[in-house]
Amino acid sequence: MLLNTIDLRAATSSRADLSRVIPRAQLDVSAAFATAMLLIDDVRERGEQALLDQAERLDRVRPDRVRIHADEINRATRALEPAVREALELAIDRVRTASKAQVPPPIMTELGDGAEVVQRWQPVNRVGLYVPGGKAVYPSSVVMNVVPAQVAGVSSVALASPPQRNFGGTVHPTILGAAGLLGVDEVYAMGGAGAIGAFAYGIPDLGLDPVDIITGPGNVYVAAAKRAVRGIVGIDSEAGPTEILIIADAAADARLVAADLLSQAEHDELASAVLVTDSENLADAVRTELAKQLSEMRHSERARIALDGQQSAIVLVSDMAAAAALSNAYGPEHLEIQTEESGSVLDMIDNAGAIFLGSHSPVSLGDYLAGSNHVLPTGGQSRFSSGLGAYTFLRPQQVVRYSQEALRALEPHIVALSTAEDLPAHGAAVSARFHE
Incomplete structure (x- = not known):
């Protein structure tokens, strides 16, 4: 049966109780820490050669060079499919507009005659932005990383993405094209923990200067590497597999709820898809829809594994207050509220990376063109941290x-x-x- 059922309708649970029963991917960043440190130390000692050797071993391709020539970036930009270029340009415009609202103005406080304190917001000088490359290609992550840094006023931007075996060891051309649209000409074909180490400590023989902040999602080794260099540089968060939690009641459309759960389940076998509802009828209808839509999906096996995993479930609760309490204990990366009284549910929500309100605001809108940022805290980190924004770089x-x-x-x-x-x-x- 797709999605386990957790029935909390008869339970009155504290936050601690809820934290013990909520479905969660078992991602032990600390277990990857030692390996990440070895890769980082290797890069610190051997520079570009270490990055090339790591690419050959881990990405199964040895790049001709780590730093991408500006001409290659320009060619990739010119070669973008017109529909993709138009969508990227629209995303850039919308994220830029929304990010401008995240830059606070200077404020001067007068505490008396001749006594003043000015609050100002200064951008960091240099950032390293990581764009993953594995089961999918993410030009949208280029937009989400680069635009808020530029809006914040960061003067130096470097971008890294793993070398692609199918493209001769260079960065995926769509990633390069997106970078070119944004005027980023410092791009490196490097991935994983080694790339994070290169950003943190610099690679003199590549002309790669250390950065002040590293942002962007990645696998468990990227997360472990970010933990390892935190304090040497700033980081956004230790991102893990994607999460979606949907709060829905009997008024929700089961077809749309199922589609939204699958939209995140197709990312990765460890993706979390959670439905929290007070309607057993809706739960049954969503299961039926999931089975139907799965049979028509391109990445059906990947999504099925995610839905069958311990990190995914349907949670039955007594009412919407209980649903909000569970969501706050979970602290989801993506929270959708598909209820008749969505505003009243929203008022009870404290913890979420991004919130999508109503049946016409799916997570995939936020992934691409809502104007919000899709680099968000996972693994419950939304309880104490926020998604990426211009403020990250200030x-x-x-x-x-x-x-x-x-x-x-x-x-x-x-x-x-x-x-x-x-x-x-x-x-x-x-x-x-x-x-x-």
């Missing part, structure tokens, strides 16, 4: 400016506090401005 800084008189008014208070903390030089640094 650092808040406070600029303090006081006049002599404004500082004089605070001198006795600063001296009192510095004395209480047994740090008298702190107070003396203020008093020196007023006493010979």
Whole structure:
């Protein structure tokens, strides 16, 4: 039977209880950590040769060179299929427009005459953007990584994607074409943990300077490598297999719910597809639709494995409040709300990477052309982190400016506090401005 059933209708569960029963992919990033460190250390020691050897071993192709020549990028851009180019250009425009709303303006706070603190947001100088390549090709991820960095004002952008055996060891031409549309001319045919290490530490013989932040999804070794270099550079998150959780009631269309579950299940055998509903009739109808639509899918076997896995399920709950509580405990990457009173359900949601409201806002809209970003936290990380945006590449800084008189008014208070903390030089640094 497709999708296990978890029946919580008779249960009153705390968040801790829910966390123990929710379906989740078993992805142990720590188990991949040692291997990721070996690959990173290899790149630090041997540079480009290590990347070439790793490509030959892991990607089954040895590139002629790691850095892609600008002419190759330009050729790939010119060769884009017109329909694909038009869609990419539309995606770029929509993501750029939405990302501009994520850049806060500077704000000056006056605390008195001559006393002000300015809050400003400064972009990092350089970023490394990772675009995966495995079961699928993701030019949309080029858009989702590059556009918010450009909107934030990042001055230097480098992009990496695994070398493709079917294309002679270069980056997939559609990835290159998307990079060219965005004016990115620093592209590397490198993948996995080695690519993350190259971004973090730099490769002098490639002219690859270290970056300040690394973003983009990838497999468990990419996630482990990002954990390994965190602190050397910033990262967006440790992304895992894709997730969709749909909250639906009896008013939902089973055909559309099934289609949306399958849209994410086709990504990967570890993809999570979860339906949370208070309607047993809807649950039965969705199962029927899944069986029907699976038989017509190109990647049916991959999707079937995902749906049969422990990470996927239909969860029966007593009402929509219970559905929202379970979703908040899960913290899904993608949350769809297909209910009669979707607004009231939304009001109860705290944790989600991105939320898709109503029957005409499927996750695949967000994957491509909603204007939102599809690089989102997985594995419950939406409880404490957000999806990729212009803000990912910005650092808040406070600029303090006081006049002599404004500082004089605070001198006795600063001296009192510095004395209480047994740090008298702190107070003396203020008093020196007023006493010979």
